[in-house]
Amino acid sequence: MRMYDLIDKKKNGGALSAEEIRFMVQGFTCGNIPDYQMSAMLMAICFSGMDETETLELTLAMKDSGDTLDLSGIKGVKVDKHSTGGVGDKTSLVLTPMVAALGVPVAKMSGRGLGHTGGTIDKLECFPGFCTALPEEKFMENVNRIGIAIAGQTANLAPADKKLYALRDVTATVAQRSLIASSIMSKKLASGSDAIVLDVKTGNGAFMKQEADAAALAETMVKIGNMAGKKTAAIITDMEQPLGNAVGNSLEVIEALQALRGEGPDDLMEVTYALGAQMLLFAGVTEDRAHAVKLLKQTITSGSALHKFAEFVKAQGGDPEDVMIPGRLPVASEKIEAKAAADGFVTDILAEQIGVACMTLGGGRETKESAIDLSVGICLKKKIGAPVSRGDVIAEIYANDKTRGADAKKLVEDAYRYGEIAPEKRQMIRKIITE
Template sequence: MRAVDIIEKKRDKKEITNEEISFLLSNYLKEEIPDYQMAAFLMAVYFNGMTDAELLEFTKEMRDSGDVIDFEGLKRFHVDKHSTGGVGDKVTIALEPIMSALGMGSTKLSGKGLGHTGGTIDKFEAIKGFKFSNTKEEVIEIANKTGIGLMGYSDKIVPLDKKLYSLRDVTATVASIPLIASSIMSKKLAIHSDAIILDVKTGNGAFMKTLPDARELAETMLKIGKGFDRKIVAVISNMDQPLGCAVGNANEVIEAIETLKGNGPEDFTDLVYNIAALALKLKGDVNTLEEGIAKVKEVVDNRSALEKFALFIKESGGDPEIVNDYSLLPEYAGTLEVKSEEEGYVSQILAEEVGKAAMIIGAGRATKEDEIDHSVGVLVLKKVGDFVKKGDVIAKICYNESKDVEKSAKMILGAYKFSKEKVEKPKIIFEILEA
């Protein structure tokens, strides 16, 4: 068997066999197939896609390239939520305590962010003393006490994905639906869960800019999940403006805590409640989303979800008093009010530009080596559908160093678009797709 023959078949749109996929990927991982041949194969996939059979085998080989973790000691219905990312996406922070209060467990791998703002790890690291679990045993111990388990990605889990992604990044093959789907799902399948919920973002601040592309990615991932006999559902959500109001790590933690107190922004609250209700539906506790949302409201109103969050922080080495005293989180030195130069209804907020405006003052990373300032960020005070007068404050920049603040303010002003006609508030969830 030769790599060149497999590349030729994929180039000519012929289906490759399980044995050929296994040969190609296993030998690439062992560095017996060079980058230039794998790059040629990836480009052939980029143009020709994969059949269902190819996709399942490709994902299986990816998953099995490293450790597969079964949380056999976790004594709850186990839900893994994955987001394709966006600006102000702090869903995990609010969602997992809610699911815990509802009797479910959630153990997931999370990464550091690169780009707009920090990843889930960066947000939690805004909490002084907080330590992520380093081993499966630590995750299980904390998850059994709190219902919540978070662990950083390990090189031992799906190592092939990291190797392939580095190659895709420099060969213009990142934007391939089958390759994106297999990358995400191989990591989801490497960690045992009873159910997977996918939050696929679409819009200006998302990787998938259009609804048809987001739907195709969601349907492809659902196909993989079904092929591996997992309970799986996908939510396609709106990222045409920042999610919620807070962009930046400590600010997003605060907004998530406020949501657990019932005071969260409407769009963020709706998304979190619907995902939690979907988890209840997958578990079989409710028949409809409405029933599920009612149960979610109960655990928010009685503060049991907030108590689960505080317990998780305590068990992870942080101070649980942060739920009552936000001064325990990193504090910024000053704020700059961004005032509108126009009058009208906000018709659009370019989420990616707001994310970049937060990044340049230290809330995100331009490169992997950059240090994040957990205290800084942007507060979006006017959202799509709001009426704004000239001179109204539409956003606040929370900063420590002033050198890039004016540049950040100009980026935020450029992100806002206005209409003289009334604009309806956009819905946060476009579609819910089931396997």
């Protein structure tokens, strides 16, 4: 078998067999197939596409390229949740302790932020002493003992995906549905869960800007998961503006803790309840979505979710008092006010630009090696639909550098759009896909 022949076959619209795909993935991962040939294959896939079977086989080959987690030692149905990435998306921090408090085990591998989107692991490291590099035995022990553990992805989890993504990133082959779906699902399948709930973002702050594209990606990933024997669902959620009010690692953690105290922004809680309800349905806690939401809300009013989060932080080396006592987490020293440029109503907020503003402050990564400042960020004071007068404070910028703060202020102010008529309220949950 020759890579040349496979490239020629895909270039001419042919379907690759499971054997051919495994030859390609294994050869590239171990270095036998050079970058220039894989680049040609990726471009051929962009032009010719892949069918459902090819996409599944690519996902499985990438999953099997490295380590896979065996979670059979954890009691109960393990349900994983994944977000395609957005601005201000701290749902995992709110959702996981709520689900764990209801007896559903949370054994989650999470990633770091890159570009304008944040990562759960970075946010958790706002707690001094918190360890995200758990040995597998400790990871399993924590889930069995307290019901929750969240750790960074191991270096050898789906290594083919890491190599392929690095190549896609520099060859203009990122935005291809089968390649995106296989990248996400290979890691989810390797993580060992029994069921998977996907939060697929759509809007100007999401990877998929158009809802139709987000729906097509969601359907592809759900098919992959189901064909691989995992219960899988996708919920398409709005990312036309940042989720919640806080953007930036420590500020987002603080907002998540407020949410666990019953003070969460409506949009954040709506998305959290939708994702959590699907997780409870998959875990067999209830068969009714409305009842699932009711159970989730009870974990907030009873305080059980907040106490579960404190227990989780302690189990991974942090101080539970940082959870229970507001104001202990680091926040940047300089506060700068961004102000409205017109009278009327906020009609749009360019979410991606808000994310870039946070990066400008030092709160995000341009490359995987970039160091980040966990204490900087942006707190939005006006969201879409809010009435404003010229000069009103629309956001507060927390900076440790005045020059960066001034640059971020301009980006934030330029991200807002105004009109004379209030826009209709946005629908946060666009669609739920289970088949």
